[in-house]
Amino acid sequence: MSEGVEAALRDAGHWASGVASEFGGSPWPVAAGVVVAGLLVLLVGARARRPVAVVGSAGVAAVAAHWLGEGAGARLGISMAALAAGSAAAAGALSAVVPQVFPVLAGALPGAFLASLFSPSDRRLEVLAVGALVGGLLGLLAARPVAAAVASTVGALAVALGAAGALHGTGPGRALLAHPTAILAAAAILAVAGTAFQYSRAWGRGAKALPGKPPPPAPVKGAAEQD
Numbered sequence: 001m002s003e004g005v006e007a008a009l010r011d012a013g014h015w016a017s018g019v020a021s022e023f024g025g026s027p028w029p030v031a032a033g034v035v036v037a038g039l040l041v042l043l044v045g046a047r048a049r050r051p052v053a054v055v056g057s058a059g060v061a062a063v064a065a066h067w068l069g070e071g072a073g074a075r076l077g078i079s080m081a082a083l084a085a086g087s088a089a090a091a092g093a094l095s096a097v098v099p100q101v102f103p104v105l106a107g108a109l110p111g112a113f114l115a116s117l118f119s120p121s122d123r124r125l126e127v128l129a130v131g132a133l134v135g136g137l138l139g140l141l142a143a144r145p146v147a148a149a150v151a152s153t154v155g156a157l158a159v160a161l162g163a164a165g166a167l168h169g170t171g172p173g174r175a176l177l178a179h180p181t182a183i184l185a186a187a188a189i190l191a192v193a194g195t196a197f198q199y200s201r202a203w204g205r206g207a208k209a210l211p212g213k214p215p216p217p218a219p220v221k222g223a224a225e226q227d
């Protein structure tokens with residue numbers, strides 16, 4: 001495992017432990033509310049196309065700003081946090097108007113990242129652009145699984161962090177806070193299960209179909225049409 005991946009996991013673990021501790025120090029209805037809200041997002045959140053697009057685009061834009069924006073932030077004289085926040089706000093606002101922006105961004109970022117691993121130093125910009133273009137097209141074609149995965153991941157994190165906070169005074173809760181990778185592992189398992197559960201109705205698919213309601217009858221042809 002590379003040092004970069006290990007560092008990212010350590011940072012994620014510290015973040016998860018800190019958030020769960022904050023929930024644990026709050027009144028118990030706060031942690032319980034987070035768990036309930038997380039369950040709703042985990043089970044049905046992917047059906048709401050526009051909210052998923054806004055949250056997902058904001059997250060992708062913030063990550064992209066941290067990855068690509070070091071030089072841009074220095075040239076513009078703004079901090080990395082401000083650049084990430086501005087990018088997230090702009091992407092979220094655009095996706096609120098055009099939700100299809102989200103799967104494009106969600107595919108473009110990993111496409112550009114994978115392309116950067118194989119790009120020669122003298123052709124880096126061109127290879128990154130091609131990788132982002134191909135990834136964006138694939139993301140647009142795979143909008144349903146992308147939406148299901150994003151909503152399920154957000155809901156799973158909320159459930160895992162809220163539950164760890166609610167149990168902070170118990171033995172299992174203290175063990176989770178001492179080993180935050182267990183919180184992340186539980187969130188990952190829930191996210192995979194939620195993605196599989198939500199896939200068939202993700203990204204607004206089936207939103208207009210009410211369960212148990214038969215389709216409208218076909219129009220009866222007139223006498224003139226029958227003749």
